[in-house]
Amino acid sequence: MSVRTRFAPSPTGFLHIGGARTALFNQLFARRHGGQYLLRIEDTDKARSTQEAVEQILESLAWLGLSPDEPPVFQSQRAARHAEVARELLARGRAYRAYETPEELAAMRERALAEKRPPRYDGYWRDREPGPAEAGKPFAIRIKAPLEGETVVEDLVQGTVRVKNAELDDMIILRSDGTPTYLHAVVVDDHDMGITHVIRGDDHLTNTFRQCVIYDAMGWRRPHFAHIPLIHGADGAKLSKRHGAVSVLEFREQGFLPEAVCNYLLRLGWGHGDEEIISRERAERLFDIADVGRAAARMDYAKLTHLNGVYLRRADPEALLPEVMRRLARGGLAFGTEKAARVRALLPALQERAKTLAELAESAAFAVTDGAPAPDAKAAALLTPEARARLADLAEFLSALPDWNRADLEHWLRDYAEVKGVTLKEVAQPLRAALTGSTTSPPIDVTLEALGRGEALGRMLAAAEPPPE
RNA sequence: GUCCCGUUCGUCUAGAGGCCUAGGACACCAGCCUUUCACGUUGGCAGCACGGGUUCGAAUCCCGUACGGGACGCCA
Numbered sequence: 001m002s003v004r005t006r007f008a009p010s011p012t013g014f015l016h017i018g019g020a021r022t023a024l025f026n027q028l029f030a031r032r033h034g035g036q037y038l039l040r041i042e043d044t045d046k047a048r049s050t051q052e053a054v055e056q057i058l059e060s061l062a063w064l065g066l067s068p069d070e071p072p073v074f075q076s077q078r079a080a081r082h083a084e085v086a087r088e089l090l091a092r093g094r095a096y097r098a099y100e101t102p103e104e105l106a107a108m109r110e111r112a113l114a115e116k117r118p119p120r121y122d123g124y125w126r127d128r129e130p131g132p133a134e135a136g137k138p139f140a141i142r143i144k145a146p147l148e149g150e151t152v153v154e155d156l157v158q159g160t161v162r163v164k165n166a167e168l169d170d171m172i173i174l175r176s177d178g179t180p181t182y183l184h185a186v187v188v189d190d191h192d193m194g195i196t197h198v199i200r201g202d203d204h205l206t207n208t209f210r211q212c213v214i215y216d217a218m219g220w221r222r223p224h225f226a227h228i229p230l231i232h233g234a235d236g237a238k239l240s241k242r243h244g245a246v247s248v249l250e251f252r253e254q255g256f257l258p259e260a261v262c263n264y265l266l267r268l269g270w271g272h273g274d275e276e277i278i279s280r281e282r283a284e285r286l287f288d289i290a291d292v293g294r295a296a297a298r299m300d301y302a303k304l305t306h307l308n309g310v311y312l313r314r315a316d317p318e319a320l321l322p323e324v325m326r327r328l329a330r331g332g333l334a335f336g337t338e339k340a341a342r343v344r345a346l347l348p349a350l351q352e353r354a355k356t357l358a359e360l361a362e363s364a365a366f367a368v369t370d371g372a373p374a375p376d377a378k379a380a381a382l383l384t385p386e387a388r389a390r391l392a393d394l395a396e397f398l399s400a401l402p403d404w405n406r407a408d409l410e411h412w413l414r415d416y417a418e419v420k421g422v423t424l425k426e427v428a429q430p431l432r433a434a435l436t437g438s439t440t441s442p443p444i445d446v447t448l449e450a451l452g453r454g455e456a457l458g459r460m461l462a463a464a465e466p467p468p469e
Numbered sequence: 470g471u472c473c474c475g476u477u478c479g480u481c482u483a484g485a486g487g488c489c490u491a492g493g494a495c496a497c498c499a500g501c502c503u504u505u506c507a508c509g510u511u512g513g514c515a516g517c518a519c520g521g522g523u524u525c526g527a528a529u530c531c532c533g534u535a536c537g538g539g540a541c542g543c544c545a
Contacts, residue, residue, distance in 0.1 A: 008545095009545095010544090010545050012544095012545075042545060044544095044545075045544060045545060047544095048544080048545085049545095098543095100543095101543090102542090102543050105542080105543075106542085109541095109542080112470085113470070115470085116470040116471085117470070117471080118470065118471040118472075118541065119470090119471090119541060119542090120471090120541075138543095140543050158473090158474065158475090161473070161474075162473095163472065163473070164472085167471075167472055167473090167541090169541085171542090172542085172543050174543085175543040176543060177543075179543085181542085181543070181544085181545090182542095182544070182545045183545095185545095186545090201539095202473095202474070202475090202538085202539070203538090203539055203540075204539095204540090205473065205474065205539070205540075206472070206473055206474090206539070206540040206541075207540075207541095209472095209473090210541095227474085229474090229475080229538085230538080230539085232538085234479095234480080236537070236538085237538090238538085238539095264481090267481065267482075267494090268481065268482095269481085269482090270482090271481080271482045271483065271493095272483090273483065273492095273493085274482090274483065274492075274493040274494075275493090275494095276481095276482095276493080276494050276495090293475095293481095293482080294474075294475060294476095295474090295475050295476060295537095295538090296475075296537085296538065296539095297480090297481065297482090298480060298481080299480095300480050300481060300495070300496085302480080302495060302496055303480070303481065303494075303495040303496080304495095305495090306494085306495055306496085307494095307495085309507090309508090313507095313508075352507065352508060353506060353507040353508080354507085355507095363506095410504090413504080414504090417504090423504080424504045425503090425504050425505080426504090427504075428504035428505070429504070429505060431504090432504080432505060432506095438505090438506090439505060439506080440505050440506035440507080441505070441506075442505095442506085442507095443504070443505085444504055444505080445504085
């Protein structure tokens with residue numbers, strides 16, 4: 001049987017980074033085994049599910065290259081089927097009608113907790129026929145869990161996990177309003193979708209036993225299960241907003257590359273020897289769910305950022321250009337083709353120095369301003385009266401160059417420094433301050449060339465003037 | 470309260486009884502490279518949670534303890 005996996009988020013909010021990893025593992029596992037990776041939107045909770053969330057999840061997955069191999073299944077549209085299976089279980093005597101109201105059950109649970117007993121349903125209606133008093137009363141359908149023995153799950157990640165059936169109670173599979181509960185809907189859908197491997201967060205591990213009851217009652221073959229650990233924040237607690245970015249789209253906004261995010265997520269909880277940089281293609285060949293660790297991993301933004309820098313350096317500058325332009329334009333900088341050309345010329349040198357697209361755009365900003373940006377404190381300190389005089393002199397010297405290209409510029413700059421009896425650094429740093437308003441930039445020859453003769457000389461002369469008081 | 474799961478440098482991990490005086494990566498510190506910043510490079514810091522077994526030999530196997538996480542809903 002061909003492998004089929006699925007990612008099943010509920011659209012009650014944005015897709016967070018932990019969900020993305022679950023999706024990634026599902027896709028990689030399916031690809032590794034030549035199978036399909038599907039998506040099911042678990043939107044049975046009408047009150048909390050939103051269309052915006054659905055769209056955000058789809059967009060997040062698409063950005064990460066984790067779009068499913070088949071159109072997504074919407075759980076809410078399968079309600080009739082869920083009810084049908086519940087009725088079948090009832091007909092087969094594997095489930096029964098229970099007439100307690102939600103309020104009564106809540107009271108029972110509270111009492112149990114107060115008496116320090118496990119809050120389990122007592123099975124009151126399990127072997128009882130409804131009497132005249134129940135006629136017309138709403139009822140929920142509960143499944144009959146086995147009373148003796150134990151349920152064993154061979155989890156691909158967690159290993160053999162077993163629980164005594166006495167620990168299991170008869171859970172509700174169909175609510176009194178006819179809608180299915182989560183546990184029930186998942187089993188029916190996974191079965192109908194032909195899911196062979198359920199790969200999900202380990203917060204579902206104990207749910208698995210209860211789902212097995214349904215599989216067994218229907219006589220359905222249980223899928224293989226793999227429960228992967230959750231991602232935690234830097235402090236070890238469940239990942240949440242206060243730890244920084246958690247939404248996938250937030251990472252995109254902050255300028256992370258999808259390949260870098262996936263590579264990072266892959267290495268979180270999984271490793272292949274000492275390899276750190278692993279392409280998607282390679283991951284599809286190497287990934288084995290059995291190698292995933294059993295302990296929760298902590299989100300490390302510093303490492304993600306480093307990895308992003310690696311991918312950014314390797315990226316094709318032309319592919320990066322539109323996004324950099326977009327960010328510059330959004331930053332309120334208007335510019336035409338001439339300025340765009342400067343950015344393009346600078347990009348290869350800039351991308352070596354940036355860790356994120358946000359940084360990249362920021363570092364390119366000086367090229368599209370009108371004249372040099374106002375110097376920052378360090379740059380201003382470099383523009384001493386002496387340095388300004390030198391800039392004027394240097395501008396005159398450079399204006400005489402027959403060609404304006406990087407190689408010549410470097411040559412003549414070195415020559416100039418030697419003639420003046422100063423180090424190249426003493427020439428380059430004030431020049432950098434004049435051109436970029438900053439003490440850091442790509443190599444000075446590259447910067448000069450990218451700005452173009454007119455703009456570069458103009459900025460030098462402007463900086464040569466005494467600063468306004 | 471009951472049940473389930475986990476624990477190797479600060480973080481992510483390699484490690485499947487001798488190859489481990491525990492390897493790599495990020496972060497951090499110091500040096501080198503250098504026109505700045507990055508990159509690169511050299512070196513450093515730092516870990517098998519604890520206690521018992523088993524064994525000639527344990528990070529690796531077993532048991533307990535501690536600590537962390539998760540589940541116990543007519544939520545998903």
